[in-house]
Amino acid sequence: MILYTCPGGKAAPSAHPCGRAARALDDAGHSYEWKRVRGGTLLFWTWPTRTRDRAEVKRLSGQNSVPILVLDDGKVISGSGAVVRWAQANRPQSTVAAS
Numbered sequence: 001m002i003l004y005t006c007p008g009g010k011a012a013p014s015a016h017p018c019g020r021a022a023r024a025l026d027d028a029g030h031s032y033e034w035k036r037v038r039g040g041t042l043l044f045w046t047w048p049t050r051t052r053d054r055a056e057v058k059r060l061s062g063q064n065s066v067p068i069l070v071l072d073d074g075k076v077i078s079g080s081g082a083v084v085r086w087a088q089a090n091r092p093q094s095t096v097a098a099s
Contacts, residue, residue, distance in 0.1 A: 001030070001032045001033070001069060001070060001071050001072050002032060002033045002034075002035055002069070002070045003021060003022060003025060003032050003033070003034050003035070003067060003068075003069050003083070004035045004036075004037055004056075004057050004060075004066050004067060004068045004069075004070070005018035005021065005022060005034065005035075005036055005037070005066050005067045006018045006036065006037065006038075006066055006067075007036045007037075007038060009022055009034060009036050010022040010023070010026075010034070017066075017067055017079070017080035018066060018067045018080070020080040020083075020084060021067035021069065021080045021083040021084065021087075022034070022067070024080075024083060024084040024087040024088065025069075025083070025087045027087070028087040028088055028090075028091045028092075029091060029092050030087060030091075030092060031092075032069075035056075037053055037054050037056070037057055037066060038050075038053040038054075039051075039052075039053035039054045039064070050064065051064075054066075060076050061076045061078050063078060065078070065079070067079070067080055067083055068083075069083045069086065
């Protein structure tokens with residue numbers, strides 16, 4: 001699976017949506033590829049390239065916002081709250097057995 005986040009991603013503060021999503025996946029024991037995309041909403045200097053920088057996110061989810069999680073079956077989960085809920089409800093089997 002692939003997690004798309006802003007450049008801050010895992011290093012983003014815990015209140016930041018991208019940081020919340022990455023930490024939830026990590027805490028639940030998921031393995032995933034991490035893709036950082038540029039073009040932040042509040043970073044006005046990135047607006048000229050935002051469409052290009054987030055084209056893949058738009059194609060996958062229909063929106064420019066991150067985080068999004070693309071599962072191995074192609075299903076897309078958009079938004080930090082949805083990613084957190086999915087991560088907690090779908091822990092890998094080896095993590096569940098170890099708990």
